[in-house]
Amino acid sequence: xxxxxxxxxxxxxxxxxxxxxxxxxxxxxxxxxxxxxxxxxxxxxxxxxxxxxxxxxxxxxxxxxxxxxxxxxxxxxxxxxxxxxxxxxxxxxxxxxxxxxxxxxxxxxxxxxxxxxxxxxxxxxxxxxxxxxxxxxxxxxxxxxxxxxxxxxxxxxxxxxxxxxxxxxxxxxxxxxxxxxxxxxxxxxxxxxxxxxxxxxxxxxxxxxxxxxxxxxxxxxxxxxxxxxxxxxxxxxxxxxxxxxxxxxxxxxxxxxxxxxxxxxxxxxxxxxxxxxxxxxxxxxxxxxxxxxxxxxxxxxxxxxxxxxxxxxxxxxxxxxxxxxxxxxxxxxxxxxxxxxxxxxxxxxxxxxxxxxxxxxxxxxxxxxxxxxxxxxxxxxxxxxxxxxxxxxxxxxxxxxxxxxxxxxxxxxxxxxxxxxxxxxxxxxxxxxxxxxxxxxxxxxxxxxxxxxxxxxxxxxxxxxxxxxxxxxxxxxxxxxxxxxxxxxxxxxxxxxxxxxxxxxxxxxxxxxxxxxxxxxxxxxxxxxxxxxxxxxxx
RNA sequence: CGCGGCGUGGAGCAGUCCGGUUAGCUCGCCAGGCUCAUAACCUGGAGGUCGUAGGUUCAAAUCCUACCGCCGCAACCA
Numbered sequence: 001x002x003x004x005x006x007x008x009x010x011x012x013x014x015x016x017x018x019x020x021x022x023x024x025x026x027x028x029x030x031x032x033x034x035x036x037x038x039x040x041x042x043x044x045x046x047x048x049x050x051x052x053x054x055x056x057x058x059x060x061x062x063x064x065x066x067x068x069x070x071x072x073x074x075x076x077x078x079x080x081x082x083x084x085x086x087x088x089x090x091x092x093x094x095x096x097x098x099x100x101x102x103x104x105x106x107x108x109x110x111x112x113x114x115x116x117x118x119x120x121x122x123x124x125x126x127x128x129x130x131x132x133x134x135x136x137x138x139x140x141x142x143x144x145x146x147x148x149x150x151x152x153x154x155x156x157x158x159x160x161x162x163x164x165x166x167x168x169x170x171x172x173x174x175x176x177x178x179x180x181x182x183x184x185x186x187x188x189x190x191x192x193x194x195x196x197x198x199x200x201x202x203x204x205x206x207x208x209x210x211x212x213x214x215x216x217x218x219x220x221x222x223x224x225x226x227x228x229x230x231x232x233x234x235x236x237x238x239x240x241x242x243x244x245x246x247x248x249x250x251x252x253x254x255x256x257x258x259x260x261x262x263x264x265x266x267x268x269x270x271x272x273x274x275x276x277x278x279x280x281x282x283x284x285x286x287x288x289x290x291x292x293x294x295x296x297x298x299x300x301x302x303x304x305x306x307x308x309x310x311x312x313x314x315x316x317x318x319x320x321x322x323x324x325x326x327x328x329x330x331x332x333x334x335x336x337x338x339x340x341x342x343x344x345x346x347x348x349x350x351x352x353x354x355x356x357x358x359x360x361x362x363x364x365x366x367x368x369x370x371x372x373x374x375x376x377x378x379x380x381x382x383x384x385x386x387x388x389x390x391x392x393x394x395x396x397x398x399x400x401x402x403x404x405x406x407x408x409x410x411x412x413x414x415x416x417x418x419x420x421x422x423x424x425x426x427x428x429x430x431x432x433x434x435x436x437x438x439x440x441x442x443x444x445x446x447x448x449x450x451x452x453x454x455x456x457x458x459x460x461x462x463x464x465x466x467x468x469x470x471x472x473x474x475x476x477x478x479x480x481x482x483x484x485x486x487x488x489x490x491x492x493x494x495x496x497x498x499x500x501x502x503x504x505x506x507x508x509x510x511x512x513x514x515x516x517x518x519x520x521x522x523x524x525x526x527x528x529x530x531x532x533x534x535x536x537x538x539x
Numbered sequence: 540c541g542c543g544g545c546g547u548g549g550a551g552c553a554g555u556c557c558g559g560u561u562a563g564c565u566c567g568c569c570a571g572g573c574u575c576a577u578a579a580c581c582u583g584g585a586g587g588u589c590g591u592a593g594g595u596u597c598a599a600a601u602c603c604u605a606c607c608g609c610c611g612c613a614a615c616c617a
């Protein structure tokens with residue numbers, strides 16, 4: 001089988017009816033680590049990371065109307081705000097698609113036309129509970145739970161049916177099940193796959209209504225302009241319009257099929273059932289993998305202990321604002337208060353990407369202080385300082401010398417492979433745990449056991465060797481940490497004259513201890529013989 | 540019987556799929572050490588009948604059954 005030499009990944013596109021919160025940030029972070037890792041391994045030019053906003057929904061136009069804004073202007077401003085947050089978090093996306101963009105609309109129409117021409121779309125009638133106030137259909141569940149009334153307007157819902165277009169999703173049940181079976185990694189983690197399989201087996205798939213009538217916001221259906229395209233049918237297409245489907249065939253063919261769609265676990269069924277079916281209906285391949293990550297829940301101290309999902313601004317009956325903690329729902333505030341690197345590290349270390357995780361201010365400080373400040377940051381500081389004090393930052397005579405291993409019993413190659421496996425499997429927390437516990441902590445122990453600050457008084461060369469060896473741990477760790485905390489990792493790596501340029505390091509470079517042509521030396525700028533703390537302690 | 544997750548020393552977790560060395564790790568706590576370092580780092584210690592009750596087995600946190608408690612999702616909230 002021909003190996004694909006490119007890597008294409010996406011995150012779910014977000015509704016811009018409110019600003020991004022830590023939950024959405026969590027998804028982008030996990031995806032960003034993967035993109036950065038892939039770029040290290042196969043080169044910048046072969047990786048494409050797509051993100052975007054999902055704007056063609058009635059909710060967005062309503063929100064804009066509430067604010068008295070033009071819908072498009074509102075969308076553009078939200079897109080700007082979203083990207084501001086993603087940039088502050090160092091999310092390294094290559095393109096940001098707005099579904100209200102002309103290119104997306106055109107490509108979308110081409111796609112739906114194709115599906116229509118292929119006979120997978122037919123006209124029918126859709127019936128449901130309708131609210132005149134909301135101008136939308138409510139689910140049977142909402143109808144039942146609110147005694148037949150609209151939950152917001154408190155007026156009776158009326159049974160209404162209207163013509164619409166259906167997509168023949170039901171025609172793909174068998175093919176989907178077969179696809180899951182033949183591609184066991186298609187849906188990750190496995191738990192989500194089991195859910196979908198049992199869902200299809202027990203409930204089957206029904207044809208879905210992919211049109212809305214009489215909306216002025218959205219994408220018109222090319223073969224019947226009275227209708228607009230149902231948001232999901234349009235949103236999913238972002239993943240292909242963003243890489244040129246319908247107008248840049250070469251780029252599209254270079255990257256499709258998608259290597260991984262990163263999504264939240266709640267929208268698994270859209271991505272693993274509807275989406276492949278849509279693609280097949282248009283004669284395209286299904287994506288290679290869909291990774292459904294877990295959610296982050298705010299965990300607040302004491303009585304407020306209620307976990308809030310989704311709308312994170314609301315915790316049970318209390319709002320964050322009332323608690324004076326509103327900044328917690330705003331990634332920007334956390335970044336400003338601490339740092340993007342700290343934000344990245346915390347979520348990636350603390351919350352298992354495949355499962356759910358908690359965010360609490362106390363835990364945030366704890367993880368930051370113990371692992372970033374006390375362990376990694378302090379290790380960096382002590383090595384730099386001793387080296388500077390005793391050798392003016394130069395390890396004279398180490399040119400051509402191969403460093404010795406500092407962690408007893410650790411097979412470096414195997415260790416790097418373990419970390420690599422965790423990264424590729426999106427088990428970021430385990431990757432970080434391994435780096436800290438199995439590598440950085442033992443390096444601190446190595447320094448303690450060999451006490452170069454003492455040894456330097458009796459055997460200066462021996463002390464130099466110890467430090468020279470220990471510096472390698474910083475090199476190895478910085479390479480392994482590059483996808484996670486890019487800026488800090490770079491700061492560590494470039495504090496020495498390691499021969500390989502930072503932009504070119506790969507995970508494989510971390511697996512070997514090699515001699516370098518010049519004497520190793522400290523190149524970082526020091527202040528009074530000390531480096532600037534990488535991670536100042538909090539509190 | 541809608542679907543799924545969780546319950547392991549004070550807190551947060553790993554281990555459970557493929558039962559078997561003294562049940563690991565982080566934080567906290569106590570006592571030492573060290574003093575190169577961001578009051579950091581290192582060593583040692585106290586603290587757990589692994590939700591409950593049964594069952595299988597030479598042997599169970601790990602497999603089976605029942606029960607209790609907590610939580611999330613349920614087709615446009617990541």
